[in-house]
Amino acid sequence: GQSLEQPSEVTAVEGAIVQINCTYQTSGFYGLSWYQQHDGGAPTFLSYNALDGLEETGRFSSFLSRSDSYGYLLLQELQMKDSASYFCAVRDGASGAGSYQLTFGKGTKLSVIP
């Protein structure tokens, strides 16, 4: 089966940088996604890594190392509005060809403090 591990909670100061790690175990790995979810809101897509390396999108960056089954989300210049839960999700074909199932981690609750 698939399993993902990420820290349950992280606290960081406004304006700082925070890194949220994710390690995974899966078969038929296709890529690692990150989603943001504010309390009571819908998960929203942040980034996707299919290959090793760093992907940058504005203040957010995501990194993947397939050999280490590891990735992270980097948030820079933290703002209060970044307080939310962040989920890593593995995209795999374990359920069969053409089945791009997304398996989510339990999420990391980020609290940004003044």
Place this chain on the structure above:
Amino acid sequence: EAGVVQSPRYKIIEKKQPVAFWCNPISGHNTLYWYLQNLGQGPELLIRYENEEAVDDSQLPKDRFSAERLKGVDSTLKIQPAELGDSAVYLCASSLTPTTYEQYFGPGTRLTVT
């Protein structure tokens, strides 16, 4: 562009009662997903549709849950009868194709079974 629409947003029912959730995906999105999210957990896939065909329903508890996507557009998820353990948020998501890595989520229906 309108996002994924779900209704109702909140539902409170007594155990053993039936309940139904409705989802309208983003226009033109071929693939529709139903997820269940328990408090403090990541979304878990229940069923995935490609057009009107359910192509991955291995996680759907078929004794009490059913879903349909008539005409390949909007979809309904039903629980009959509901149990206390069904209390959760039911999320609908859509993507342009089955291989598109970005999924767009609706706001969810928060179900409380008493």
